[in-house]
Amino acid sequence: MASLSPKTTVLGRRLAAHLLRRTTYNLTKTRIDQFALLTPTQAISILLTKNPPTLSEPLEAATGLPWLNNDREPETDDFKLKGYLRAWWIDEALKDTGIEHKLIFFFHSNLVANVQETDSYRYWDHMSLFRYYVLSDYKKLCSKMATDIVMLYYLNNAENYKDNPNENFARENFELFTVGKGPQIGPGNYTFYTEQDIQEAARLLTGFGWAERSEEKDPETSISRGGANMYNHDSGEKIFTSAFQSRHIPGSDSSEGMWVELQSFYDMIFDQDETAKNITRKLYRYLVGKNITPEIENDIIGPLATTLKSNDYQVIPWLSQLLLSQHFYDEDDSDSKDEIIGSIVKSPLELVLQAMSFLKIAVPDVQVDAVKHYDQFYCDGIMHNMLEPGGLDIFAPVNVAGYAAYYQAPGYSRSWFNGGTIYARYKLGTMLLNGETLYGGDLGSKVDIVTFVQNNIPGTDVAANVVHFFIDYLFPEAISDDRFDYFLNTVFLNKLSAINWRIEWQKFINSGVDTEVIIPLTNLVTAVLSSPEYQLG
Template sequence: MASLNPLTSKLGFRKAKHLLRRATFNYSKSQLDAIADMTATDAVNSLATLPPNILAEPYDPLPTSNPDGFWTSSTNHPNTFTGQTRKRALVTAWWWYNAINQVTLKHKLSFFIHTSFTVGKDSGAGLSTNFYDHIQLLDLYAYGNLKTLAKKITLDNSMLDYLDNTNNVATNPNENYAREFLELFTILKGPQIGNGNYTNYTEIDVQQAAKVFSGFKQQLSRAIIDTETNLPSGYANKNQHSTSNKTFSAAFNNQVIIGKNTETGMFEELHDFVEMVFAQPETAKAYCRKLYKFYVKSEWNETVENDIITPLSQILITNNYDILPVVKALLASEHFYDADDGNPSDNIIGSIVKSPMQLLNEVSTLFNLELPNPNTNAAQYYANFFFYFVHNVYLKGASMDFFNPDSVAGYPAHYQEPDFDRLWFSSNTLISRYKLIESLILGKNTITSGNIFVKLDTVLFVKNNILNPSNPNDLVTEIANLLYPESIDTDRTNYFKGFLVDAGFPDYYWTGAWSDYISTNDNTTVKVRLDALITAMINAAEFQLM
């Protein structure tokens, strides 16, 4: 029986790896050691911190002669700045730097919200400053209330632009946002049972929702500040709002939202509509299914639906759609750790193919990659490393256009049956995935070309993190235990050991080489071997899974 009961035993190293990978974007040995000695509940609570961002705002180092700098806090109108596409990418550079430098549930939940209320940054999100405000909204509600977020994001300037609601007026309704709000952002369709009837809502409901949303407009100057979020917001134009009553279908018990002709009335209609949608049990289940897919696995059976999804949805409803209690319950549960049946290693731990971002995050944080400091080497971090290498080459080459999925449905790996996350790993993505570690070790973009101003020191990593680096068997085993969800067998250990000790040579060859390095500080020999070993272990099938 699948169980949401909390796992009461201490996590141990294997389950700590599972939790840290699935719940955060920072995966380090020190943090693994810290939470391995905790119970699941204590570990999850320790991760549910809300630290202030390390980087307060993004920075643009261009143009070289007179950088735009902290343009998102400039008093100039947002449309006066050039390079908007680059600047939107720099916003994600700011977000990513905070995400990998903090051990918290916040950033992964922020990304989950991005996949649930999708905006494509380069396919209609508008000005880079508006996109920055959008990302701040996601961060603000990472631990917050989904129902409230559904109201706030309706007036988010990027969302208003992306799904055309800024063009939705009473005399010329635009149903784009209304349709996606129901189909993708909240209740979802359900099985189609007739022409224009999708079980959870109908085409009539889309039309009526569009009327509710009519008249909400972009405010590009950022002159309007929402008093609850303290973020720039769109505005209500009563002259372009449909003032008629909105009558919904039997899917919503034929509820009528009374039409209003004032700005205050428009917000009252929005409130009533969102409350109506979130009053449906299927809305809570839709979010819990998304959370399960995001944190646990992409497919499940009827037992999981009944014993995990449905109880989680009740937790969500009981907490009036606050998301954090649901996430805590899931991540602390016996089910999450494969501990609710007779087979503790069945099919959850190691069952998800890592996204390109997850792959990069783990390599960066586990190996303590020394990135250029954005405050003192802005050009190297924002431009050379992130924009030209991570954003434009690695992530795109690995089929993850960062914060810019190819449709409002999100990244295909999150929704496209039957492959789901297996879509991250294909013949089209192999070169970028496999050349990532090579690029980081060499400090060069080996996917295309260029200096990335980052260099991974494999020797220093081994020296600082491996207990017995002079023994090749222990060395391989310890690294494998850090890198992989499960332990490797003797055959795999011997295979990887071959990168340290040539076939036919005794183990003491490596022991002597390491001893020479320690006594002379000349790492030439061990570096060549360790570079090859780490490259092979990162590119192994075991590391592609989490």
């Protein structure tokens, strides 16, 4: 039976790696070994620790100076500045030892907006909301997003006036962001909301729109937001259907009253059990797996949703209950290898950043060479040559539904792996180890594989030790003897004797010349990173 009963024994290497793959982008041998000695309670305590950013905000590459929170006029066009903002976030995600960035991307994939449809200043504010609430209050995050400038314009609520209502945000807010769309049980009735509810919500949301960044700030977060314009607001009472217990929300005749209406609206939505269940199902598919059977719905989703709602949508109790559970580690039935470990296809972000962190690639120092760091390595190399060809234009999904891997049944995460993305995924090892982009350009850095092996693998002169190291740490499950033989004898040794490797490694130790050892090591790691096993997390 699927169970949320907590796992209390130490993780061991296999489950430590599973936990880290699912919750962070920072995957290293040291961290796996550290977590292997911990119980889930100890491990989750570390993951839920919020770490300050290593760089408080992105820099303009041309000047090496920040531009977002001062009066300095940048020298660079805003399209490139948005690239630097995204690069900054990716770099922070690479370094983050907690769950924060993995969870921010989850919330972004649910509360979708597109970075390319705004300017860098407003997208910084948008991302700041995620960072502020990521480990605290999902309900507040949703309600604050309603008046975030990026969201107001992305879903047209800035064009929602009492004399000409626009229902776009109201509709998507119900369908995608909160309660979710259920079976259609009548004309305009989607079980959990109706067309009438959309119309009433649109009326309530009239009048929220543009405000200068410096003039309108949220009183709790101090983050810039949109303004409340009473002239454009429908001041009448809003009456919702039985889907919301026929709730009446009184109208207001002041801008202050508009904020009260908005809060009452979100209180109504988050009073619904289905809101908690909908977001819990999304979290489950993001962190655990795509298959929500009736058993999982009853024994996992329902209780988790109850935890979320009873804690007023505080994230940590809900998240902890899932990550501490026997179910998360597939230890709630007789077969611990058939459902969860290795069941999700890695996103391009997971695929790339976990390889970068594990192999310790030296990212160009932003303080030394900001152009190389931002323009060459992150914007061109990582985003344009790895993530985008892999199917992820980060923070710029093609539509409001987000990324297909997180909503499109029945494949879900398998959407990342298709004929259009396979080349970039399989070229990952070549790009990182050779320091080249997808079609042969200069990445700006590369993995020093010989030094990495020398510093991390004991008994390196034994060929089987080298192969075991990469397979044991980077694959979610053990592989067959035949598969191991392929990596050892066909890929690494190239059909030569293991004694040849021992001789060549000893020559390298004696001379420092790595010519004969770098080739088999590069072949092995490239094969591991392009293997079907590494695609799974």
